[in-house]
Amino acid sequence: MGPIGTGKSAFIDCAVGRPDTGAGHDLVSCTKEIRAVRYPHPDGERNIVLVDMPGFDDTFVSDTQVLRNIAEWLKTTYKRKVLLSGLLYFHRISDNRMAGTPLRNLNMFKELCGRDNFKNVVLVTTMWDEVLEDVGLQREKELQSEFWKTMIRLGSTTRRFHLTEESAWEIINTISASLPEERRPLLIQQEMVDEHKPLHKTSAGKTVLRSITAIFSSMKGFFRRSRVVQDRASSPPRRLRLSRSYSSSTISTHTSQSSSLMTKGSYSSSSRPTHTSQSSSHSYRDALGGVITTLKLAHSVAEFVRIHCLKEAIVPSLSIAHAIEVIAPAKFAIHKRNELLPQGIAEPHHELLRLVENAALLIGVITERAQEVRLTMEMKTAISGFAKDLKHADGIVQDMARRSSGTGANLQDTDLRTLTSCAESMRHACAVLRPKLSPDNRPALFRVDVGLAGVIAALHDYNLARCDVSTELMSH
Numbered sequence: 001m002g003p004i005g006t007g008k009s010a011f012i013d014c015a016v017g018r019p020d021t022g023a024g025h026d027l028v029s030c031t032k033e034i035r036a037v038r039y040p041h042p043d044g045e046r047n048i049v050l051v052d053m054p055g056f057d058d059t060f061v062s063d064t065q066v067l068r069n070i071a072e073w074l075k076t077t078y079k080r081k082v083l084l085s086g087l088l089y090f091h092r093i094s095d096n097r098m099a100g101t102p103l104r105n106l107n108m109f110k111e112l113c114g115r116d117n118f119k120n121v122v123l124v125t126t127m128w129d130e131v132l133e134d135v136g137l138q139r140e141k142e143l144q145s146e147f148w149k150t151m152i153r154l155g156s157t158t159r160r161f162h163l164t165e166e167s168a169w170e171i172i173n174t175i176s177a178s179l180p181e182e183r184r185p186l187l188i189q190q191e192m193v194d195e196h197k198p199l200h201k202t203s204a205g206k207t208v209l210r211s212i213t214a215i216f217s218s219m220k221g222f223f224r225r226s227r228v229v230q231d232r233a234s235s236p237p238r239r240l241r242l243s244r245s246y247s248s249s250t251i252s253t254h255t256s257q258s259s260s261l262m263t264k265g266s267y268s269s270s271s272r273p274t275h276t277s278q279s280s281s282h283s284y285r286d287a288l289g290g291v292i293t294t295l296k297l298a299h300s301v302a303e304f305v306r307i308h309c310l311k312e313a314i315v316p317s318l319s320i321a322h323a324i325e326v327i328a329p330a331k332f333a334i335h336k337r338n339e340l341l342p343q344g345i346a347e348p349h350h351e352l353l354r355l356v357e358n359a360a361l362l363i364g365v366i367t368e369r370a371q372e373v374r375l376t377m378e379m380k381t382a383i384s385g386f387a388k389d390l391k392h393a394d395g396i397v398q399d400m401a402r403r404s405s406g407t408g409a410n411l412q413d414t415d416l417r418t419l420t421s422c423a424e425s426m427r428h429a430c431a432v433l434r435p436k437l438s439p440d441n442r443p444a445l446f447r448v449d450v451g452l453a454g455v456i457a458a459l460h461d462y463n464l465a466r467c468d469v470s471t472e473l474m475s476h
């Protein structure tokens, strides 16, 4: 086992003298499925089975999938009373840092094995030909004295692999010497088979979820900052009026300071920059990126913990976010099509982004909660409610995305009603969820609620502006 591209498959290929069967030759992770290779031991008395596992990479999304694959395999073999003689954990000595992904993977591996099995682990370093000897030596010392210290204290050994058959067998022999009675199930096997725990309740599963929770926490900070930018970047709702020079087919707008709409939602100032400025278009992309990352993370958790209703809300949200990616660069704004609406109002994708941004934050909060306790029936019903509305909203957005490169698109009455109802059902979910949350999650939920109120107000403004235009056009 080990991170991707650390030489696991190359090791097996060298050991069995069959190069090019499993090892990858590009930067893309190669081994997707678990591969068991049976091979007669050179002592002629027994067979040895080498098992090639897919590697953990640097995305949390794949961590959960890879762990599930490995866990399922370990569960099945243990049920058949097959126990591993030992484990090889691979690490590239050419990696110049151990923080972040490699450390996270190592922690997950440790939880999967359990401390009692550390004595059956060989920590294998690879890629020695890629570093200067003293640099490699220095890193090896650091690994042994710091990151691998506990494992070594509890019996793990370290070995260097030099990409040769002899080197591979030298390492295998340190393990294959262990007697069958010395073999023990891994911690994850005991937990899943003997204690009937679902994967997400095992030590390794909890480690993955903890890492994801840490990301969610930092995403909340991101949303807090991004939303400020978003609110600032959105022009305030403006009523519009056809100019006297309409005959030249231009329309001027003015901001109605006295408009009752100005008092609604989260808008508080009329002098905000428009979204077309360089900085806000960057924030726009950042916000969208944050939304997509959060939703992908939530999706991997929902799949890992098997929360079906949450997945139903995530899928359309992700689809909306991806469609906005299409709409926004195409400058979907209606003013481009017929120059009838002022920029501040004619940016439905802004409100869509705010809608999906709030959906992502809400889903993030629910996902965190769902890791701690089972969702109540009331919560599940509320989630399914807004999931259904998100699906309808997705239909509208997909339609907009399809038309954005053509003649442009407008939000119709029914679209506005659907989007408003979607925001309302999410607000309802906030109300259901609020009493069940820990105090530190309540501010995020409060921001979602306020943000959605702003979206509802803005959609209302948009509708009024549309009516104004139609009326004035008719009078001209």
Ligand SMILES: Nc1nc2c(ncn2[C@@H]2O[C@H](COP(=O)(O)OP(=O)(O)OP(=O)(O)O)[C@@H](O)[C@H]2O)c(=O)[nH]1
Pocket: 002, 003, 004, 005, 006, 007, 008, 009, 010, 011, 022, 023, 024, 025, 026, 028, 029, 030, 031, 032, 053, 054, 055, 056, 090, 126, 127, 128, 129, 130, 161, 162, 163
């Ligand atoms: N230079 C050098 N290359 C190596 C060494 N070990 C493996 N490689 C190469 O590194 C690349 C990745 O090795 P793999 O064996 O596919 O890595 P892996 O751990 O199986 O990767 P995943 O299957 O993606 O998890 C391949 O091109 C190997 O030939 C080594 O010690 N030195």
Ligand SMILES: [Mg+2]
Pocket: 008, 009, 010, 022, 023, 024, 030, 031, 052, 053, 054, 055
């Ligand atoms: Mg491989």
